[in-house]
Amino acid sequence: MSLTTAGALPGGTYDVTVVGAGVVGSAVARELARLPLRIALVDAADDVGDGTSKANTAILHTGFDAVPGSLEARLVRDGQRMLAAYAAESGIPVEPLGALLVAWDEEQRAALPGLADKAVRNGYRAARLAPAEEVRAREPELGPGVLGALDVPGESVICPWTTTLAYATQAVRAGVDLHLNCPVTGVAPGDPHTVATGRGVLRTRYLVNAAGLYADRIDRLLGHAEFTVTPRRGQLIVFDELARGLVRHILLPVPGALGKGVLVSPTVYGKVVLGPTAEDLDDKTATGSTAEGIALLREKGRRILPALLDEEVTAVYAGLRAATEHEDYAIRSHPARRYVAVGGIRSTGLTASMAIAAHVVELLAEGGLPTAGARDLEPVRMPNLGEAFPRPYRDAAMIASDPEYGRIVCHCERVTRGEIRDALAGTVPPGSPDGLRRRTRARAGRCQGFHCGAAVRALFEEARR
């Protein structure tokens, strides 16, 4: 097993190289790791899941509202079951809260029966209409004017950081080479393909393009132009844990002419998220928040859950969805080229990731990739970041066996020195303090480092020496 972050890449020829170690690329690499092949997973960033995968609404979707018959609908539906099972096995926190699509005006209420029918066409039969009184009883803090809701009990929230990390960890442990800080700058198609990277040349017989926002560029390097990625920015506001008691379900908006709209949802970390905005941009690096975006979210949030606006904010962030001109996922196989492009994986990519991976490996097999000799992978057990599940600081047996699990470093999030030590020594260790935050929650809380920032930085730098 190997992970490299600098220096020349290993020689020889990989059987398959996956470009992009986001949630989709990591899932593909994990699926490929089952085969007796030489696999590489490369990413331009210093960590896995550092692009779209780290900044989203973190919902495990049922796919009730997908376009019936689309590839996305199928992969989300299958992926939801696969990831739910994988999460249970791997310790990825998932909270099955259920969603309410709340109607605030007559037009929205009128749209609910259609959404219920669409859910059935997507194979989801548990959605039902809920009258206003019921909605109010189940969500007492909702603002005035609720007319009803569509109740979707199967929707859950999940930890996106642990999901990507679990895939990558399992892949690396099973023998996949993970190369970080390794941007792909050119591809000379051939047999093998010659992939130019910021760290030298890599040769590979098969290529999977899971480069997210940059998937169209990679596609063009291979001479294709099947889609163009238009980054769609979603700004989000995360409210403090003390706001968690205000909301019990994922409060989804009823989609209208102007898109999907703004939701309010608990997070698995015990906080409350408000967002996202939807802004089509042409800059793939524009992950900044804006005054207008924040103001818009606050205005929407005030209507949905008025008391939320009085709570402290712990984070404001923005993610970019890899939207394309196509309604559906743009997954394209080019068997003659031994190349699969995985484009246009938008907000449902986290949910669908395992099903996308299985689909991609099927496409590779159709293109001639030998898939005999598949084996089961060693299970992974990830440290729990979820607030609804046992955490080390409360675990008497764990602290008794190792007092470092009783030494809280980040007090807002109750992250112990033992957890930070474990993350720094992990199979895929963090490349930055932000990466450490995504593995432990250290510094993710209300004080944002006022109390613990220097201590966390010291632990990170000590481990890197």
Add this chain to the structure above:
Amino acid sequence: MNRAVDVLVVGAGPAGLALAAGLAAAGAGRVEVLERDEHAGGIPRQCHHGGFGRAGALGDPGALADLLGLGAYGATARLRRQAERGRPDSALGLRGPAYARRAVAAAVAAGAVVRTGVCATGWAGPLSLETTGPAGPERITARVVVLATGARERPRSARLVPGSRPAGVLTTGELQQSVHLYGQSVGRRAVVVGAEPVARHAVRTLRRSGAEVVAMLTGHRRATALPGVPLLTATTVAELRGRGRLSGVAVRHEDGRSGLLACDTVVFTGDWIPDHELARRGGIALDAGTRGPSVDGAFRTATPGVFAVGNALRGVERAATAAAEGAAATGPVLARLAGAPWPEPGARLDVRAPLAWVTPNRIVEPAVRPLLLRSGEPLDHPVVTASQDGRPLWRRRFPGPVSPSRSLRLSPGWTARVDPSGGPVVLSLG
């Protein structure tokens, strides 16, 4: 494990330690102070500047009086002005770490148990806390619980400052710890947001770490400049820029002018909020103005047996003020231990803008200590009035300017005219 103590103080900063020292010296039984940090002493530990009371041995009555907050604020206005002109900190008496060490020593010498690395994580009952430390989880039940949990600065995110999320964005608390406790480098060109005393300490800390301070900025129209640091008034941060590392701060003046300050570090200072998590998790009523626990003049919260002291009450006052409150709570806590009943909440104290908050926030009986009143805006010669149910109670003109970073002290005599069972007492200007 379950244990019982007489008094459980949460937080070993100036307020908690002064109270524990007073209680232990008075023979209050087992007085235990929980400190979640690895070291006791609170925020002064990271404040490598003077202004923390007279130097001198513990036995020196003047020093002890300072420590317990019984004297006036340790550094006089004259000494502070000298410091602004470049006199060494030693002219101001003790520096923070020495003050913190002495406060810890005084509490321990008096017989209080100070436990560090132990975090109170929640409540197991009305006077029972859940804790975690290297020795494992515990439930500690007390006859009296005192919240002395202090305050913190609101970070960039809580202030809703837009832009990217680069490294190099700090609060003063993180800056001081990085430089003074961990010897870390923080950057080369820094912008300081805020112009209160804490911002001036941030400037000094940045300079000591070798950084150049490009500018200080404040949304207020006037503030005190530091020599050699450009001061931008009526200016706010419009956006943070930079990928990976901060590259600049876009600023906007209230007249519409805007600009970009190139820098690799920005420190957000001031904008304090009490660390009120434990209070909220315990259902302790908070005051809308301070966001800290609502207390009466004897530091009683609305929950029987639970007191709150120090900067947990409202954000930041000087260490000596926090310590004075801890010392002053000794009597009421002793009375409670002796069986004194918990009074009805009394009359609420409310403030009208631009006033920001007042402590105490309720009047049960005539107050014996000055009330602290804070304005959200700079004021000139303000006239402060108090009234209840439309009945004027008190009126006073304060000479000179009033800063949003310093409290007015209202002498307490007028509180005798408050009807504890009446409506809210309103403090306003004019």
